[in-house]
Amino acid sequence: MKKPFAWETGIAWKNKDRIVVRGYDVNALTGNISFAEHFHLVLRGELPTPEAGRMTDAIMVNMAEHAMSPSSATVRFATSGGADLNAAVAAGVAGIGRLHGTADRPAEMFLGVAERAERDGLPDAEAAAKVVREMRERRERMPGFHHAQHIRDPRTVRLLGLSDELGVTGRYVTIARAMEDATEEVFGRRIWLNGPGSMGCVGLDMGYEPLQLKAMFIVCRSLSLCAHSIEEVTREKGWRASDNSDMVQPLSLEMQGPDHYDGPADRTL
Ligand SMILES: CC(C)(COP(=O)(O)OP(=O)(O)OC[C@H]1O[C@@H](n2cnc3c(N)ncnc32)[C@H](O)[C@@H]1OP(=O)(O)O)[C@@H](O)C(=O)NCCC(=O)NCCS
Known part of the structure; x- marks a missing residue:
């Protein structure tokens, strides 16, 4: 007899009262581990050593944001066409490939x-x-x-x-x-x-x-993709780079320096 369909998974389970991830109650994890440690747990099934947790966190901070790159520019263009946040981010994630974000x-x-x-x-x-x-x-x-x-x-x-x-x-x-x-x-x-x-x-x-490293890049870079979409929809009116400006190379470094940045000035931790 065929087995009835079920989602068999080693990642997580839940019922009305509890959510359990890789054997840990989600509330026990919450407030006690970093997101990078959680990334390691969810993807690999075990909590990392302190060193691997710290290194994972460092990589994710290091790789999260990179100003204008193929994926963030894709998000900007998708947003300027009116795509919702999730659709624009999905377009940006699709731009991560063999030559960009390839760990x-x-x-x-x-x-x-x-x-x-x-x-x-x-x-x-x-x-x-x-x-x-x-x-x-x-x-x-x-x-x-x-x-x-x-x-x-x-x-x-x-x-x-x-x-x-x-x-x-x-x-x-x-x-x-x-x-x-x-x-x-x-x-x-x-x-x-x-x-x-x-x-x-x-x-x-x-x-x-x-493949887990590719996942790590997608997860951390999605932060950037969300930020670029939200900034684009908040500050710009749409149909970007279509009119009223000279021809440019949209990814040129010349357009990514401090002259085109109006966030907080350099500061130390
Ligand atoms: C990203 C990339 C397309 C950039 O290329 P680019 O700046 O346009 O560099 P060019 O194609 O002008 O290459 C100039 C020279 O540098 C060398 N070079 C550049 N990238 C190279 C690489 N990944 N491996 C070996 N040689 C490379 C070659 O000598 C090349 O000259 P050639 O065409 O006569 O072989 C290219 O470096 C690459 O394919 N890298 C690997 C993919 C990658 O790691 N992407 C992640 C980037 S964050």
């Missing part, structure tokens, strides 16, 4: 380097250099490397530094660093690891799967 693809590549080292009996650093060389020969872009606007992404230094400080750094951060080192010889100049690339290697060293 999963660099993670897959670093895993591939580790497999390659094992298969060919090579030290990780040699396998890393080999993969860089082979990708360059195929004229294949390395996911998680270079940034169209920053060139050297300022987020990387902080994320990798924190990962070292917290003792998270392991095999995959080391592989990512070895790949970056190898670019000097292969390209004749350094091609820098970018923010999502550092998220990919640090995330693997915390035990996240590539």
Whole structure:
């Protein structure tokens, strides 16, 4: 006999009186763990170590907002067409892909380097250099490397530094660093690891799967997408960039500096 349909899940259950997430009553979690720890719990089934909780939180803060990028510009345009908040945010999330917000693809590549080292009996650093060389020969872009606007992404230094400080750094951060080192010889100049690339290697060293890292990016960047939609609908009248202004590159860095910012001035914590 066929089993009757039911939502079988290991994530959560609820009845009239209680909501239980991965075995914890939601009210016991509430007020006692951070959202980043909750992210780890919901996605992976267990609370993180304090170090992984702090590193997850750091990544999510680091990656949440990035001024105008493909996804936030998409949200702005969708909102300027009259899309509701949820629809505009969904459009922005759809703009996260192979070339933007991709922590999963660099993670897959670093895993591939580790497999390659094992298969060919090579030290990780040699396998890393080999993969860089082979990708360059195929004229294949390395996911998680270079940034169209920053060139050297300022987020990387902080994320990798924190990962070292917290003792998270392991095999995959080391592989990512070895790949970056190898670019000097292969390209004749350094091609820098970018923010999502550092998220990919640090995330693997915390035990996240590539797809879970993609989820981490979507979750934290959705904050930005909500903010951009709400600001757009609050301050602008719609049909943006259609008229009455010169032709521009909508993602140009020149339009994202302090001249186009009217929030609070620089301040310290
Ligand atoms: C994002 C990206 C499209 C930006 O490209 P861009 O600024 O327009 O850079 P260009 O295409 O002009 O590349 C200039 C040179 O830099 C090098 N380069 C740029 N990104 C590279 C990468 N990811 N891997 C290897 N070399 C790269 C190449 O030498 C390239 O010259 P070539 O075309 O002769 O091979 C590109 O860097 C990329 O595909 N990165 C990987 C995806 C990624 O990590 N995205 C997340 C960004 S937050």
